[in-house]
Amino acid sequence: MTMRRRIRRVLWATIVAGALLVGSAPAASAHGERAQEAFLRMRTVAWIDTTFSRTTVRQGETFTITGTAKILDAWPTRLAAGNPNTGFMGIIAPGPVVLLKERTINGVSVPTRIDIRRGGIYEFSMTVAGRRPGRWHVHPSFSVKGAGTLLGPGEWITVEENPDGFTNDVQLVGGGTVNLENYQLTPVWIWLILTFLIGLAWMIYWTVPKRTVTNLAVTSQIPLNTDGMEYGLITKKDHRNMNWFVIGTILLLAVGWIWQSAAFPDKLPQQIIQFAPPEPAIASAPVLAEAGVGTARYDSASDTMTIETEITNRSQEPINLTQFTTTTLRWTTGSAAGPGTVQVAPDSTIEPGSAPTPVTLTIKDPAWEAEHLVPIGESQLLISGVMVFETADGQVNFTELEANLQPRFE
Amino acid sequence: MAVDSKTLELRQLVNKKYKYIDRKWDAVFWITAAFVVGAAADITKQLFAGDWDFWTDWKDRQWWPIITPFAIIIIGSALQYIQWLAWRFPTGMTYTAVCMFLCTLIGRWLQWGAFVYYPMNFVWPATMVAAAIFADWVLLKTKSFVLTSVIGGILFAVTWWISNYIPMAPFLQPAQWMDRVVTVADVQGIEYVRSQTPEYLRIIESGSLRTFLGETQYVSLVFGATVAVAGYWVGQFIGRGLAIWPIGRFMKKW
Numbered sequence: 001m002t003m004r005r006r007i008r009r010v011l012w013a014t015i016v017a018g019a020l021l022v023g024s025a026p027a028a029s030a031h032g033e034r035a036q037e038a039f040l041r042m043r044t045v046a047w048i049d050t051t052f053s054r055t056t057v058r059q060g061e062t063f064t065i066t067g068t069a070k071i072l073d074a075w076p077t078r079l080a081a082g083n084p085n086t087g088f089m090g091i092i093a094p095g096p097v098v099l100l101k102e103r104t105i106n107g108v109s110v111p112t113r114i115d116i117r118r119g120g121i122y123e124f125s126m127t128v129a130g131r132r133p134g135r136w137h138v139h140p141s142f143s144v145k146g147a148g149t150l151l152g153p154g155e156w157i158t159v160e161e162n163p164d165g166f167t168n169d170v171q172l173v174g175g176g177t178v179n180l181e182n183y184q185l186t187p188v189w190i191w192l193i194l195t196f197l198i199g200l201a202w203m204i205y206w207t208v209p210k211r212t213v214t215n216l217a218v219t220s221q222i223p224l225n226t227d228g229m230e231y232g233l234i235t236k237k238d239h240r241n242m243n244w245f246v247i248g249t250i251l252l253l254a255v256g257w258i259w260q261s262a263a264f265p266d267k268l269p270q271q272i273i274q275f276a277p278p279e280p281a282i283a284s285a286p287v288l289a290e291a292g293v294g295t296a297r298y299d300s301a302s303d304t305m306t307i308e309t310e311i312t313n314r315s316q317e318p319i320n321l322t323q324f325t326t327t328t329l330r331w332t333t334g335s336a337a338g339p340g341t342v343q344v345a346p347d348s349t350i351e352p353g354s355a356p357t358p359v360t361l362t363i364k365d366p367a368w369e370a371e372h373l374v375p376i377g378e379s380q381l382l383i384s385g386v387m388v389f390e391t392a393d394g395q396v397n398f399t400e401l402e403a404n405l406q407p408r409f410e
Numbered sequence: 411m412a413v414d415s416k417t418l419e420l421r422q423l424v425n426k427k428y429k430y431i432d433r434k435w436d437a438v439f440w441i442t443a444a445f446v447v448g449a450a451a452d453i454t455k456q457l458f459a460g461d462w463d464f465w466t467d468w469k470d471r472q473w474w475p476i477i478t479p480f481a482i483i484i485i486g487s488a489l490q491y492i493q494w495l496a497w498r499f500p501t502g503m504t505y506t507a508v509c510m511f512l513c514t515l516i517g518r519w520l521q522w523g524a525f526v527y528y529p530m531n532f533v534w535p536a537t538m539v540a541a542a543i544f545a546d547w548v549l550l551k552t553k554s555f556v557l558t559s560v561i562g563g564i565l566f567a568v569t570w571w572i573s574n575y576i577p578m579a580p581f582l583q584p585a586q587w588m589d590r591v592v593t594v595a596d597v598q599g600i601e602y603v604r605s606q607t608p609e610y611l612r613i614i615e616s617g618s619l620r621t622f623l624g625e626t627q628y629v630s631l632v633f634g635a636t637v638a639v640a641g642y643w644v645g646q647f648i649g650r651g652l653a654i655w656p657i658g659r660f661m662k663k664w
Binding site for chain 2: 218
């Protein structure tokens with residue numbers, strides 16, 4: 001076989017392999033959250049009771065995402081220098097397939113970023129409108145300056161086409177509404193195309209009637225700081241015509257400037273809004289429970305995480321451990337082992353008293369591995385999360401739990 | 411006036427008919443180079459000033475007029491040197507502007523519109539053409555790269571701002587939104603979800619005790635014009651050093 005044929009075969013094989021590789025790749029339906037290190041996801045932001053009000057909406061119809069995000073006291077010192085102070089709660093979706101119409105945190109509207117702090121609790125509500133028809137995976141997200149974006153629990157949202165059409169209206173202060181889907185699109189394009197046409201005309205002037213490549217024979221023999229007028233490279237007529245081009249450009253800019261001044265007399269610079277939202281009631285509620293540093297063991301054969309810890313009930317009444325949550329996952333207390341359930345032994349009710357009560361949390365759930373949450377092989381062997389305690393009269397408390405993972409090397 | 415023989419010889423050369431080098435070669439050059447020049451200019455712009463060019467809520471009066479003229483004058487300056495040196499055409503900056511506009515237009519429409527559904531009125535690209543015409547005109551008039559860098563660089567930055575403030579103006583109108591008054595551009599920036607781009611990453615005017623009489627825009631324009639002059643010489647360095655034959659000599663030297 002000749003070298004040429006070999007090369008051709010290798011080339012064809014590469015093209016076919018590449019096509020097969022690309023063609024067989026499944027569509028991405030996640031946002032990379034599993035790629036983040038487990039111990040960082042578990043020690044940064046806890047998501048409690050995240051709820052989507054609807055999973056099917058028409059274009060323009062809204063649904064709400066509500067819940068509570070807690071920045072853990074266990075926040076790693078290596079992220080945001082251990083001092084998270086600026087945060088942004090948003091939405092993660094495959095592009096602007098949905099629109100964020102309203103966002104409240106701890107009861108107040110939050111257009112953009114907020115001041116945050118370690119241990120802070122943020123009760124959020126985001127009103128989201130469907131925009132692009134399709135089925136989209138949507139998450140709430142909490143971004144922390146200096147750290148990155150942490151994702152909350154996601155949900156598949158179906159956006160159906162609205163037969164009545166779709167607009168995204170915004171109220172102007174000066175009166176009237178504008179549809180952001182196409183607002184001022186035509187004037188913007190007209191302006192961009194007009195300026196482009198002037199540039200194109202300039203280029204055509206120089207390149208179509210005049211020769212290009214062969215000019216080098218002359219330009220290589222004359223100084224750089226001359227226009228070659230005496231040789232006919234650039235003429236007085238060229239100078240005159242270019243002056244007209246510049247005058248035309250100035251006139252166009254003047255007309256544009258007058259138009260924008262007259263059409264939009266009231267203008268603002270873009271706004272930066274940052275403030276500390278008020279503390280929610282739960283933040284000032286009396287501490288119900290404290291948890292000691294626990295020990296965690298993971299059995300991969302049975303997908304079971306077992307966490308042993310000691311809980312001290314600081315209140316005057318029994319408290320009930322109702323939920324354990326970490327990153328995007330939540331397990332509610334129950335008796336049957338399985339996904340979504342945390343079994344608490346000897347009892348999920350902790351009696352008051354100064355003595356700590358030993359408690360074992362058992363969670364049998366393939367999600368531990370599916371979500372890459374067992375940090376074996378990472379630089380911190382920790383399982384962290386939030387235990388939700390409730391009293392009989394409805395008081396709620398969040399208690400952080402941190403447990404050292406005892407890996408089992410099989 | 412008597413004309414020397416060298417001048418006559420060069421005049422004849424300008425109009426000489428070549429057997430093998432016809433106008434097709436001119437067309438081949440201009441068309442093929444358009445993709446390279448457009449891509450180089452667009453990539454340079456994206457590296458230095460990507461977000462300011464992508465989003466209306468980044469197109470502010472402080473950073474946008476400083477960062478973007480610097481970023482986009484670089485490749486235009488290199489092309490200006492090359493096209494003036496080789497063909498005595500004052501076209502380098504305009505050629506770059508036209509090519510970049512076409513590349514950016516295709517990219518913006520396909521990548522941002524068709525693939526990820528952003529409305530084009532949120533992600534329209536800035537135009538460099540008017541600014542480029544002024545810079546090329548200054549070179550034609552002065553025949554000097556030093557003067558072009560100073561006069562042309564300043565004119566470039568100022569014209570660039572004027573020509574882009576005009577399409578930006580509608581998006582700076584005040585709107586009532588989430589219990590606040592913000593600009594239409596701000597609303598676009600929050601409503602149209604930008605995953606993995608939290609709002610606090612937005613680098614726009616945030617105020618400073620050092621702001622001169624609150625006239626941020628004029629201070630930025632002056633500074634933007636200054637850095638555009640610097641950017642012009644970055645482009646000259648590229649044009650004079652890398653893009654002119656023999657490249658090998660330059661590479662060995664450095």
